[in-house]
Amino acid sequence: TCKVARLSPHTIRYYTYALNSFLGYCQTLGINTVEEIEANHVRLYLVKLQERNNPTSVLDYYKAVKRFFNWLIEEGILSKSPLATIKPPRTEQKIIRPFTRQQIEDLLATCGDSPIGLRNKALILTMLDTGLRVSEMSAIQLKDVDFDKETIIVMGKGAKQRVVRIGHKAQETILRYLLTRQDECPALWLSTTGTGLSTEGIKVVVRELGKRAGLTGVRCSPHTFRHTFATQALINGAGEFEV
Known part of the structure; x- marks a missing residue:
């Protein structure tokens, strides 16, 4: 089904x-x-x-x-659910803190200019510019990136396609990263094994960068970049509906 x-x-x-x-x-x-x-x-x-x-x-x-x-x-197999009288378990409503400007600079500073470093820097800048989900980041193909239009075509949740914009710094870093590659993999983000970087791989990359940068007081994960994007968008004048 x-x-x-x-x-x-x-x-x-x-x-x-x-x-x-x-x-x-x-x-x-x-x-x-x-x-x-x-x-x-x-x-x-x-x-x-x-x-x-x-x-x-x-x-x-x-x-x-x-x-x-x-x-x-x-499907007509049961007439009543045993969960009909069971309320959803309660969860804590914690405030998710976005990255500060200094924390972002610290993350970028740990990347360096090696092929992997440029990939990591491009990952960070793209997540900050777009607010994409980690699954959406992992699924980006080379053909989805249009440098002339400064956009990326994304297949989002519920199989809904949309277009997101990337800024000049992100574009420049992606291009520098791509110039280091000599492979035929269609994925934008390449793992150290030569295959497309998985969602779990992106999570590991961000977590490790956070450790190297010595970040504290914030959860170092791709989803935090999503919150940071939303926060910065609102600060810079975007409406809640747009975000």
Whole structure:
């Protein structure tokens, strides 16, 4: 059903992992059919998750299980969901701090001018200019970048294509990085193994740069660049709807 609906591979992997975890737990309770699953079985599972996961992860599992039972109802397999009386687990609403200008300068200073350093610098500048999700950054192909129009075509969430703009510094750094490459890989960002840089690879790069720069008081992740982009856009006059 997910594949027919053309959900992203990431979403399908998420459902696969979460539901295998839940149904595997049900089997340890001696439950072998979905008709046998009751509300308390779900509650026991959530309590077990809370012992080794943060609240946000537990909520993600809850959402996957709820969607599974809603699908069973849509398909006519069940008439009622055991989650009908279970409220979503509460999560902490923490303030996500954007990078400061000094922190960004410190990150850029750790990159250097080696091929990998130029790639990392181009990654940072592109994320700051566009506010792209890490999955969107990873999926950029060389053919998607138009230096004449100063844009990148992005395939976003829900298979929706859009165009984002990049500034002169980002363009210049991307070009300098591309001049160091002698490969035929179609991906814009190249890993050290010669393949396209994955979402996890980008996360590792940003995390390691943060450690080398000695950043404190801020979460060093691609998503923080997304928040930084949004914050700076608002400060510089963009409307909330535009952001």
